[in-house]
Amino acid sequence: MSATAESVQERRAALKGLGTSRKRVEDARFTQGKGNYVDDIKLPDMLFGDFVRSQHAHARVKSIDTSAAMELPGVIAVLTAKDLEPLNLHWMPTLAGDKQMVLADGKVLFQGQEIAFVIAEDRYIAADAVDLVKVEFEELPVLVDPFKAELPDAPILREDIADEKEGAHGARRHPNHIFTWEQGDKAATETVIGEADVVAEEMVYYHRTHPCPMETCGSVASMDKVNGKLTLWGTFQAPHVVRTVASLLSGIAEHNIRVVSPDIGGGFGNKVGVYPGYVCSIVASIVTGKPVKWVEDRMENLSATAFARDYWMQGKIAATKEGKITGLWCHTTADHGAFDACADPTKYPAGFMNICTGSYDIPTAYLAVDGIYTNKAPGGVAYRCSFRVTEAAYFIERMIEVLAIKLNMDAAELRAKNFIRKDQFPYQSALGWEYDSGDYHTAWDKALESVGYSKLREEQSQRVEDFKAGKTRKLMGIGLCHFTEIVGAGPVKNCDILGMGMFDSCEIRIHPTGSALARLGTISQGQGHATTFAQILATEIGISADDITIEEGDTDTAPYGLGTYGSRSTPVAGAATAMAGRKIRAKAQMIAAYLLEVHDNDIEWEVDRFVVKGAPEKFKTMKEIAYASYNQAIPGVEPGLEAVSYYDPPNMTYPFGAYVCVMDVDVDTGVSDIRQFYALDDCGTRINPMIIEGQVHGGLTEALAIALGQEIAYDELGNVKTGTLMDFFIPTSWETPNYQTDFTETPSPHHPIGAKGVGESPNVGGVPAFSNAINDAFRAFGLTHTHMPHDHWRIWKTANELGLHAES
Amino acid sequence: MSKQTINLNVNGQSVTAEAEPRELLIHVLREQLEITGPHIGCETTHCGACTVDMDGMSVKSCTVFAVQAQGKEITTIEGLGDPDKLHVLQEKFKEHHGLQCGFCTPGMITRAHRLLEENPNPTEEDVRFGIAGNLCRCTGYQNIVKSVMAAAEELNKPESVT
Numbered sequence: 001m002s003a004t005a006e007s008v009q010e011r012r013a014a015l016k017g018l019g020t021s022r023k024r025v026e027d028a029r030f031t032q033g034k035g036n037y038v039d040d041i042k043l044p045d046m047l048f049g050d051f052v053r054s055q056h057a058h059a060r061v062k063s064i065d066t067s068a069a070m071e072l073p074g075v076i077a078v079l080t081a082k083d084l085e086p087l088n089l090h091w092m093p094t095l096a097g098d099k100q101m102v103l104a105d106g107k108v109l110f111q112g113q114e115i116a117f118v119i120a121e122d123r124y125i126a127a128d129a130v131d132l133v134k135v136e137f138e139e140l141p142v143l144v145d146p147f148k149a150e151l152p153d154a155p156i157l158r159e160d161i162a163d164e165k166e167g168a169h170g171a172r173r174h175p176n177h178i179f180t181w182e183q184g185d186k187a188a189t190e191t192v193i194g195e196a197d198v199v200a201e202e203m204v205y206y207h208r209t210h211p212c213p214m215e216t217c218g219s220v221a222s223m224d225k226v227n228g229k230l231t232l233w234g235t236f237q238a239p240h241v242v243r244t245v246a247s248l249l250s251g252i253a254e255h256n257i258r259v260v261s262p263d264i265g266g267g268f269g270n271k272v273g274v275y276p277g278y279v280c281s282i283v284a285s286i287v288t289g290k291p292v293k294w295v296e297d298r299m300e301n302l303s304a305t306a307f308a309r310d311y312w313m314q315g316k317i318a319a320t321k322e323g324k325i326t327g328l329w330c331h332t333t334a335d336h337g338a339f340d341a342c343a344d345p346t347k348y349p350a351g352f353m354n355i356c357t358g359s360y361d362i363p364t365a366y367l368a369v370d371g372i373y374t375n376k377a378p379g380g381v382a383y384r385c386s387f388r389v390t391e392a393a394y395f396i397e398r399m400i401e402v403l404a405i406k407l408n409m410d411a412a413e414l415r416a417k418n419f420i421r422k423d424q425f426p427y428q429s430a431l432g433w434e435y436d437s438g439d440y441h442t443a444w445d446k447a448l449e450s451v452g453y454s455k456l457r458e459e460q461s462q463r464v465e466d467f468k469a470g471k472t473r474k475l476m477g478i479g480l481c482h483f484t485e486i487v488g489a490g491p492v493k494n495c496d497i498l499g500m501g502m503f504d505s506c507e508i509r510i511h512p513t514g515s516a517l518a519r520l521g522t523i524s525q526g527q528g529h530a531t532t533f534a535q536i537l538a539t540e541i542g543i544s545a546d547d548i549t550i551e552e553g554d555t556d557t558a559p560y561g562l563g564t565y566g567s568r569s570t571p572v573a574g575a576a577t578a579m580a581g582r583k584i585r586a587k588a589q590m591i592a593a594y595l596l597e598v599h600d601n602d603i604e605w606e607v608d609r610f611v612v613k614g615a616p617e618k619f620k621t622m623k624e625i626a627y628a629s630y631n632q633a634i635p636g637v638e639p640g641l642e643a644v645s646y647y648d649p650p651n652m653t654y655p656f657g658a659y660v661c662v663m664d665v666d667v668d669t670g671v672s673d674i675r676q677f678y679a680l681d682d683c684g685t686r687i688n689p690m691i692i693e694g695q696v697h698g699g700l701t702e703a704l705a706i707a708l709g710q711e712i713a714y715d716e717l718g719n720v721k722t723g724t725l726m727d728f729f730i731p732t733s734w735e736t737p738n739y740q741t742d743f744t745e746t747p748s749p750h751h752p753i754g755a756k757g758v759g760e761s762p763n764v765g766g767v768p769a770f771s772n773a774i775n776d777a778f779r780a781f782g783l784t785h786t787h788m789p790h791d792h793w794r795i796w797k798t799a800n801e802l803g804l805h806a807e808s
Numbered sequence: 809m810s811k812q813t814i815n816l817n818v819n820g821q822s823v824t825a826e827a828e829p830r831e832l833l834i835h836v837l838r839e840q841l842e843i844t845g846p847h848i849g850c851e852t853t854h855c856g857a858c859t860v861d862m863d864g865m866s867v868k869s870c871t872v873f874a875v876q877a878q879g880k881e882i883t884t885i886e887g888l889g890d891p892d893k894l895h896v897l898q899e900k901f902k903e904h905h906g907l908q909c910g911f912c913t914p915g916m917i918t919r920a921h922r923l924l925e926e927n928p929n930p931t932e933e934d935v936r937f938g939i940a941g942n943l944c945r946c947t948g949y950q951n952i953v954k955s956v957m958a959a960a961e962e963l964n965k966p967e968s969v970t
């Protein structure tokens with residue numbers, strides 16, 4: 001080893017590759033206020049667009065008078081559906097196979113719906129002009145309760161498709177009905193339930209909420225009429241899909257459109273959809289010939305862009321007396337709002353809700369989901385979860401608790417009794433998935449031991465005694481959760497969005513001096529892709545992560561990809577990165593063999609170089625190989641060192657985790673206090689532990705928000721009651737606890753580096769853990785289930801209904 | 809509406825802006841003065857993304873009219889450090905992974921800077937209370953708190969010069 005001063009370990013460490021808590025390269029610009037977000041873009045002569053929106057949830061638009069607005073100095077134009085109609089842009093397709101009004105076409109279907117788009121010289125004038133547009137409405141009866149959608153007197157919302165018996169996802173039985181989606185074996189499941197020793201039933205509601213990233217949605221469109229090129233900057237989690245949609249809608253050839261996602265101030269699913277604002281900014285720029293910026297305000301964001309959840313899940317779970325689960329039945333009523341704008345892969349109108357058998361070996365199961373139109377904002381996005389996985393996890397993790405009560409069993413024990421065993425993987429679930437890998441018992445035991453589970457239960461029993469004896473007014477809840485996620489959509493054979501297969505991509509160029517540039521089809525919104533993808537590559541090609549630049553988000557330069565959501569970046573684009581890296585290495589091997597004057601098979605890869613087998617002093621580093629690839633004629637090998645890979649994943653990945661939350665609940669004030677939160681995550685191979693931990697902290701805090709107070713609530717007239725950050729709960733540093741994180745590492749067998757993805761696990765597992773803790777606090781007093789969000793008032797109400805406020 | 813001339817000092821430099829009486833300081837900073845570090849997350853005083861320092865006090869610049877800044881000294885994230893010498897808080901946020909998407913970060917650091925000026929030896933509770941006006945959707949605050957505590961410690965080291 002004389003030729004190498006540094007040891008293998010030292011060279012490996014210098015790469016800052018897989019498993020390193022590498023500091024983020026993004027942070028220099030963000031900490032200095034030099035990020036470049038959409039609203040930071042300022043172009044010469046840029047105009048500003050703003051919407052006239054509906055104050056009614058359901059009304060006919062009788063007339064729109066824009067004359068007063070047009071007279072205001074500084075107003076350039078006011079667009080209505082009439083102006084968009086000749087371009088066929090007054091409606092647009094949604095990602096879910098439905099269509100959505102860009103601007104109100106004859107009627108409005110939810111409060112906050114876009115009616116007219118004002119274009120003015122600055123944002124103040126635009127806002128003034130919005131007030132001057134006069135809209136005459138004729139109010140119609142409002143439908144907010146999805147269970148009333150098919151009653152005889154229900155108003156018909158979507159007159160445009162009232163007579164269509166077939167929708168994008170099969171038969172529709174009523175004009176307000178969107179689809180029925182069925183999975184599993186209905187007859188067999190009903191038989192199992194009919195014959196079971198024990199059946200627990202519950203209606204589990206996962207309320208409507210909103211991803212609410214700190215940056216709202218926006219875009220800047222700039223039509224260069226001289227060259228016929230349109231550039232669109234925007235808050236896009238999937239820039240290539242936006243380019244394709246923009247091309248199909250506008251008729252501008254795809255090569256003449258450049259879509260750029262600059263820095264994104266958080267997405268969490270909110271920025272997957274295509275919104276009327278994007279379309280209007282494009283049209284406005286085409287019409288005026290000037291760049292047009294549209295940035296929504298917070299109220300618009302909360303009340304008009306994509307909501308999440310709103311699933312009413314009726315469940316039945318059957319088991320033997322000993323607690324072995326025999327069957328699961330679920331019927332979900334899905335409130336989709338006025339247009340079906342879910343961002344799910346085409347063939348999955350209810351996303352991956354059929355992961356609702358969770359971590360358990362349940363032999364027989366059936367799931368049906370009915371999508372319903374109501375007078376609410378459209379959406380149904382995956383708010384920090386893979387498509388509908390958080391709904392599924394919440395459902396099964398509540399049903400397990402309800403079953404434990406019915407069986408009078410400890411909920412931790414009931415889970416352990418039913419986990420899919422390690423030796424059962426790959427595991428075929430009753431609802432059609434093939435789980436790739438897992439070791440649930442090990443994770444579960446580690447979690448229970450770490451928190452001192454049996455001690456906690458003893459303390460809880462004592463607390464109940466003390467409460468009954470009048471010594472305390474605080475109860476204690478232990479919230480358990482063992483979740484299984486399904487992420488990394490997905491195999492092109494069954495996953496597409498608007499017909500585009502859900503592969504992802506990476507293109508690598510190695511520079512002559514041995515540094516590199518890699519471009520991906522994904523886009524970071526805070527996950528630190530520039531940091532972690534460089535790490536994956538560093539390990540694959542032996543170039544230090546510090547010498548690799550990662551670029552994303554510009555469709556003119558990045559290879560086509562389906563974007564970042566559903567925790568798909570690591571499973572799909574991460575795999576593409578590894579595979580492209582391996583192509584680089586394969587070519588490098590040929591070059592190295594030539595330089596070393598040996599056969600390809602006589603050299604082997606070692607950290608950052610190819611070494612002659614049995615002669616470790618003879619080697620060529622990747623840096624030397626890169627240089628040679630550009631400056632030597634090598635017989636049979638093209639010059640240069642570049643590779644591209646489009647990765648079509650063979651399967652999804654299935655991260656899992658075991659969470660425990662301990663809470664104190666004040667019966668008189670309804671105030672909950674999180675004493676401890678332990679989160680064990682298994683996301684397969686860990687790329688950057690620091691970033692994983694950060695993702696877990698963030699996801700748990702979003703879970704805390706959802707479980708304990710965050711909701712998009714409507715009154716009976718369809719008014720949004722939670723349209724500002726005053727009413728829409730976002731936890732501050734004051735109510736957020738410190739979390740304890742832990743891990744096990746079960747690599748995915750089919751992923752090139754074994755990674756599964758983690759960004760969304762804490763939200764998927766966190767919500768049931770928080771909710772179970774609240775429910776569990778009242779278990780000793782006869783509570784089976786109470787709906788989220790568990791804000792102080794609702795907790796107080798639960799205590800009151802259980803008679804805990806009675807004079808003692 | 810007629811514009812008024814405002815003279816103010818931003819990050820140590822005297823500047824002049826023209827604004828209507830109703831214009832918010834955040835808009836004048838971002839759009840006229842091209843100081844885009846402070847961000848807009850709500851425009852209703854809830855999120856703190858627009859936090860700047862005005863005459864030694866943290867203010868949410870979406871809730872200050874630009875004309876109210878007449879004659880004031882404003883410090884934004886751009887004024888705390890420069891690429892060659894980052895502020896200790898900027899260093900510590902990087903070191904302890906105190907940010908993800910970065911949108912809340914300028915406001916958060918500007919607020920933390922004022923907090924440490926007022927209370928150089930904060931407890932974790934002091935920090936959690938002191939930055940509660942600044943929302944973050946990404947980090948869950950744990951690493952932000954860690955970063956601020958680490959900065960306080962660094963600033964309190966006898967040899968440290970700021």
Ligand code: FES
Pocket residue numbers: 847848849850851852853854855856857858859868869870871
């Ligand atoms: S933008 Fe000022 S507090 Fe949110």
Ligand code: FES
Pocket residue numbers: 214265266526906907908909910911912913943944945946947
């Ligand atoms: S880092 Fe994204 S909001 Fe704080």
